[in-house]
Amino acid sequence: MKIFFTNETKKLDRFTIENEPIKSIDLMERAASSVTFEIISRWKRNTPVVVFAGPGNNGGDALAVSRMLIEEGYTLDIYLFNPLQKLSQDCLKNRDRLQTIEGLKFSKSVKPSDSTNTFPHNGSHFTEITNEFIPPTLTKGTLVIDGLFGSGLSKPLSGGFGSVVQYINSSDATVVSIDLPSGLFGENNTENIPRNIVQADLTITFQYPKLAFMFAENEQFTGEWKIVDIGIHPDIIEQTETKYYYIEPDEAARMIMKRSRFVSKHNVGHTLLIAGSKGMMGAAVLAAKAALHTGAGLVSVLSAACGEKILQTSVPEALFIADEQDSHISDIVLNRSYSAIAVGPGLGRHEETARAFYKLLGQIKRPIVLDADALNLLAGHTELIENLPKNTILTPHHLEFDRLFGKNDTSYERLNKAREMAIRYHIIIVLKGANTAIITPKGDVLFNSSGNAGMATAGSGDTLTGMITGLLAQGYHPIPAAILGVFLHGMAGDLAAEKDSQEYITARDIISQIGQAYKKLHNYRV
Structure with missing residues (x-):
């Protein structure tokens, strides 16, 4: 799935409107239907709902959702903020549609003399704010729908809108944002004002994820996020170029190579893992198990002599090459040709x-795979990075990346640096995290969609190294x-969490589910 910058949104919408063809108000209706369906699938009809709508198309979406929720039997308190008395065309149309609902109470503006700050229990209420605003009481049981501003925002919120956002964030209400949390930019938020960004519990976003969703510091604003399909024309999606992608199961499934019935262990490769040292042999064990369970025909582990009994007992399928030193690796001799080599898990940093x-x-x-202490040993040695084989x-993870390529203040800055380094050195960087990013030598960025927080556990990275090397x-x-490798790793983690819990799983549990992850992906190919 492609990820587009938010400045492409109007282009995608316009093409859809012209070539489907469909009216812009009907495309908005389609988007609102998707949001409404998601809301009614999660919240009961007796849930008090407060809607904050802005003057643009995001506000139009919110007003359309409001109308649909009223028709579904919900009671709403709707606030349309129109301080300049200038609404977008589709927002205006949806305001007019709301006013036709029988029994809906309507007032032009909130004034201290005629307003109430409690939720109306005797029917839905629509208020258009043109001057003063007395906010409603937002309790823990209230559902807030945020439709103040979406992808068209070009500068941080301030003034009255900033105050409204702060009021929402100070409440105990549950917040659902439409497309983007109001105040959040779709890409770079380095210069944004965090206190003036809505902190949503759920963001229902249209057609594709936003780049900002991939960064850890923005989780406080997006909460859980879900993509809904609003029928953007497939031709414009195909025609519009991007450097950013979000890998879904069917896309990962298409990458799996089919095995010949007559394949032998030599045909599916011999992996060499240069890993482990005294006290850290577990990393070598996990990487070896993962490589084998991912499908490598043979796996050899070159490690400190102290690890021989541990490795041969824990992974009897693997071969062991003992170093002369008991506690660490002192020499690496490639006495045969290997199909793939990985260096780093539990390696240590002995001289x-x-x-x-x-x-x-x-x-x-x-190309080889470098992880953990191999990366730490590379830090400060630009000349070694320059001479790495292409596609290494x-x-x-983010700390190792910063040690290698310099400190970064934000995830957005780090991602841009990773693209720069991948292009400069013609390498592949797997920047590990909640949505692990695979950055190619051409600067393409592919974010992973599988995985969960339970995978933040010792040995998870060693497992990933073994899996990628095995492939x-x-x-x-x-x-x-x-x-x-990244997708299978995440899917195995998801299956392990589903079987037990995120809190319970360890790296061994991830490895135990690699087979089930393969089976699940194979089903996407049927």
Whole structure:
């Protein structure tokens, strides 16, 4: 699924309107229907609802949703903010449609003499705000629908609108935002004013996710978010270029390579994991198990001698290559050809290990996977990064990334830096997080849609390294290996959480569900 910048929204809508064809008010009606369906599927009809609508098309969406909810039997208190007495054409049409509802109480403006700040129990009430505003009481049981501003916002909210947002955020009400939380920019919020951004519990967004949804610091504003299809014309989606994508199950499923019935273990690759040291052999064990369960035919682990018994007992299917040193790796000799190599899980940063690693990088000519301590050993060595084989896969979390490429203040800044580094060094960066981003050497960014917070557990990254390397060994190109590995990893985590709970799962539970994740993806191909 493509992710478009919010400045493309009008272009997508306009093409749909002209080529479906459909009237703009009817496209708004379609969007409002999707939002209404989501609301009625979650909240009972006796839930008190307060709607805050702005003067633009986001406000028009909110007014259309209001009308539909009233028709479904909900009681609403609706506020349309129109201080300049200038509404967008479709917002105006939806205001007029609301006024035709029988029994709806309507007033032009709120004034201290004729307003009430309690929810009306004797029917829905519509108020158009042109001057003073006395806010309604928002209790814990109130559902607020935020339709103040959407993707057309170009500067931070301030003044009266900023105050309204702060009032909503100070309440205990549950908040649903339409398309975007009001005040949030769709991409870069570095210069935004956080206190003037609605803190939604649920954001119902149209057609595609917004880039801002992928950044950890914006979770406080978006809450849970859900995409609803409003029927944007497929031709304009296909024609409009983007560098940002959101990987869904069917897209990941299409990447799975079919195995020949006559395949042998040698045909599906020999993985070498250079991993583990005294006290950190678990990382090597997890990576080895993950590589095997992802489909690698053979897995060898080169590690400190102390790990031989641990590895051979925990993963009897794997081969073990013992270093001369008992506690750490001191030399890396490639005495045979391997289909794929990964370095890093539990490696440690001993001086001898570092020297052996740097020597290895001088010999490698094919893409490898670098994780954990391999990334830490690379930090500060630009000349080594410059000489990495093209399409080498780096799998840093945000701290490892900043050690490698410099401090970043925001996720947006870090993502841009990752794109710059991937292009400059012709590498693939797997920037791990809630929506892990796979950044390609062309600067494309593919965000993962699978996974959950329970995967923030020791060994989860080692498991991912093993999975990606196992796919590389089977002959996957590095880019689909990274994408599919990340997606399978997340889906296995989701299945593990579904089986037990997010709090319960460990890296071993993720590995135990790799097979089920494959089966689930295979079903998308039927």
